[in-house]
Amino acid sequence: MTTDMDDKSARGEREQLILRAAMKVFTRKGFHKARMADIATEANVSYGLAYHYFESKDALFDSIQAWWWERLFKRLDEIALFRKPVSEKLEAIVAYLLDLYHEEPELVHVFITEMSRSSQTLTVESLNNFKRFIGSVDTMISLAQKKKQIRTDVRSRYLTYMFLGGLETVVSSMVLERQPLDNSQARDRLLKGVLDVFLTGALGRTSA
Amino acid sequence: MTTDMDDKSARGEREQLILRAAMKVFTRKGFHKARMADIATEANVSYGLAYHYFESKDALFDSIQAWWWERLFKRLDEIALFRKPVSEKLEAIVAYLLDLYHEEPELVHVFITEMSRSSQTLTVESLNNFKRFIGSVDTMISLAQKKKQIRTDVRSRYLTYMFLGGLETVVSSMVLERQPLDNSQARDRLLKGVLDVFLTGALGRTSA
Amino acid sequence: MTTDMDDKSARGEREQLILRAAMKVFTRKGFHKARMADIATEANVSYGLAYHYFESKDALFDSIQAWWWERLFKRLDEIALFRKPVSEKLEAIVAYLLDLYHEEPELVHVFITEMSRSSQTLTVESLNNFKRFIGSVDTMISLAQKKKQIRTDVRSRYLTYMFLGGLETVVSSMVLERQPLDNSQARDRLLKGVLDVFLTGALGRTSA
C-alpha cells in the first residue's frame, strides 16, 4: 500500500510533530477538552509555537481533517479505477481503514470520535466531505447494480449506508476499546467477515 | 406503541420543559457550545431555575442519557421476550428507532451526535450502557445462531455490529440532513430495506 | 448649572460604580495599559461583573465617551439658544469645561488624553462627534460674524480652532499636571483670561 507519508515528511518537521501531538491529545481528551497547552506539552514545544504553525485550535483540527480526507479520497479514487468486481473494491476500502488504523490509530480515532459525528465540528465543508465519501461508494455500488453484480431491488444509497455503517461500527468498537490490530490474521478475519456479512447477509449463502 | 411519557408527566412540568429545551439546544449547537443560558432562554425560564432542577450541565445531559437508555432498555427487554424468529425481533428494534425519531427527533439527534461517539461524553457509565445495548442485541443474535436461524460461521458480535452500524447510519443520514419521517410508507420501506439487506446481504436471495 | 447626575443615578448603581472605576484606571494608566482586572479591583467588584454590564473593554470605553458627548451636546444646545452676544456663549463653554473638570476630573482627563487625540480610539463615530462639537461652536461664531460682533476677515473655522485649541490647552495643562481647580477665584481668572485673549488677542485692546 502506498503511503502518503512522503508528502508529510515534506512538511515542516515541527509542524508534523504538533499535528501528531494534537491527534494524541484529541484522542485522549476529545477536541473540546483538549487545551492548546496540552498539545504543546505533548509535542515538547512551547505554547506559542503551535500558533506559529496553526492559526488557531480550529485550524489545527482542520489540518487533521484535511489530512484524513486527502488520504481517503486519494485511495478511493484509486479503488474506483479497479477493473474488478465490486466485492474487491469494497474489500479494498475495508482494508484501507483497517490498515490505517494499524498505522495511525490516533487519526482513525479522531475521525471516529470527533469528525464522523459531533455536530460541533460539522461545518458545511466537512458535511460535503462526508457526502463525497458516501457518494464515491454509492457510485461503485450503483455501477455494480447496473452490471447485475448485486441486487437491484434496494436503492444503492441504502446498500451504501449498510456497508459503511457496518464497517464504521466494527472499526469504532476497536477504536473505543483501543484494541490494537497488530495481528495480521485478526485483520484478515475481520476483513473477510465484514465483507461477507455485507454481501451475503446474516443468513449467509445457506439461505438458498 | 406504549409511551413512556407517563413517567415523564410524573416529573415536574418545568423539569420536562427544561429537559426538552436542553435537547433542542444540544441538537442545534452541540453539547459543548450549548450554554446554560441558551437552554434557559429556550425554556423561557431563568437560568437559576435550571440549577434548581439539575445539579449541573453534566447532570442535565445525564438526565437526557438516562431517559434515552431507560426507554431503550425497556423496549429491548420486551423484544427479547418475543417468542418469534430473530428477524422479527430485529425488525422491532428498527421500528423502535424509526418511530422514536418520528416522535422525538431531538432525542435521537442528541443520541447520534453527542452520545454515540464523542469521547468527551464517553464516561465509563455511558460506555457500559453501550455495552449493555450491544450485548442485548448480541444475545438475540447468538440465540438465533443456536437455533440455526442464522449463519454460525461469523461471530455473533460482528453480526451485531453490522446490524447496528447499518441501522445507525441509516438513521444518522436522516438525522444529519434533518429529514422528517412523516410518511408511513417511507418508514415501512426503510424498515424492510434495513432488515432485508442485513439478513440476505447485498447479493440478496438471488445469490442462491 | 444643571447636572446630568440625575439620569446617572437612574442607571444601575453597580454599572455606575464600574464606569467610574474605569475612568479612574484609564486616567491612571491610559486605556491600553488598563486591564479589566484593574477596573474590577478598583470598583471592588469581581472580574466577571464588569462583563455582566459591559460587553467588552471597548464597550466600557464607549460608554464613557457617550456620557461625555451626551453631556457636552446637551449643554452646547442650551448655550446655542442664548439670546446674548457671542462672548457670553463662549464664556459659557469655557465655564462648562472648567466646572466639569472640578466635578469630574477623571472624565475630563479621559477626554483629553484618550478621546481627543489618540488615533487608536478615533473611530468614525467619535470623529463625527468631534465634527459636531466643532461645528456647533463654528455655528455660534459665524452667526456672530453675520451680526458683525466679530471680525469677518478670517474664516469662522479658524476662529473656532483657535478658540477651542487655546481652551483645550489650558485645560490640558491643568489635567496633565493634575492641578485641582478648587479655588473659585482661580477659576474666574482663568475663565476671563481665556476669553479675553481669544477676543482681543495677545496685543490686547491697547493695540488700538
Next chain:
Amino acid sequence: MTTDMDDKSARGEREQLILRAAMKVFTRKGFHKARMADIATEANVSYGLAYHYFESKDALFDSIQAWWWERLFKRLDEIALFRKPVSEKLEAIVAYLLDLYHEEPELVHVFITEMSRSSQTLTVESLNNFKRFIGSVDTMISLAQKKKQIRTDVRSRYLTYMFLGGLETVVSSMVLERQPLDNSQARDRLLKGVLDVFLTGALGRTSA
C-alpha cells in the same frame, strides 16, 4: 530651511528605513496596535533586524520622539536668537510646523496623536520635553511683555497656551483629516491667519 537629514544619512540606511516604516505604521494604527511585525513588513525587513537596530518597541518610539524634539529644539533655539519682534518669532514657529508637516507628515502625525497626548506615552522625560518646549515659547513671550510688545495684563503662560493650543488645533485638523498642504498660498494664508488671530484676537484691530 536647513535640514537635519545630514545626521540622519549618517545613521545606517536600514535604520532610517525602519524608523520611517515605524512612523507610517504608528500613523496608520497607533502605537499600541502597531506590531513589530507590521513595522518590519512595512520596511521590507525581517523583524529580527528591527531588534538589531532598536532595543525594543519603546526604544523605537523613543527614537522617533528624540528626532522630533531634537529638530524642534534646534529650531526654537535659532528662533530665540532672532533680533526681531515677537510676532516674527511666533511666525517662524508656525512656519516650522507647517513646513515640517509638508515634508514629514507622518512625523507630525505621530507627534499629534501619540506624543502630545496619550498618557500612556507620557513618561517623565517626554513631559520634560513638553515643559521645555512650552518654556521656550513662554520665554519669548515674557520677553516681549518686558519690551511692551504685547499685553502684560495676562500671564505669559496663558498667552503661550493660547498660542500653542490654537496652533496645534489648526495643525491637528489637517493631520486628522489627512489634508495635504502642498499649496504654498494655503500655507501662507494659514500662517498669517493663526498669527493674526492670536495677536489681535477674534475682534480684530477694528475693536479699537
Next chain:
DNA sequence: TATGAATGAGCTTTCATTCAT
C-alpha cells in the same frame, strides 16, 4: 419555587523579545 446579579477559574490568543544559524 423562581430570579438574575455576582463570582472567578479556565481557556484562547497575541505579540514583544530572544537566539541559533
Next chain:
DNA sequence: AATGAATGAAAGCTCATTCAT
C-alpha cells in the same frame, strides 16, 4: 548584518455555578 523559528507572559473573554432575595 540578517533571518525567522521559538518562547511564554499577559490579557481579554466565557460561562458554569453560587447565592441573596
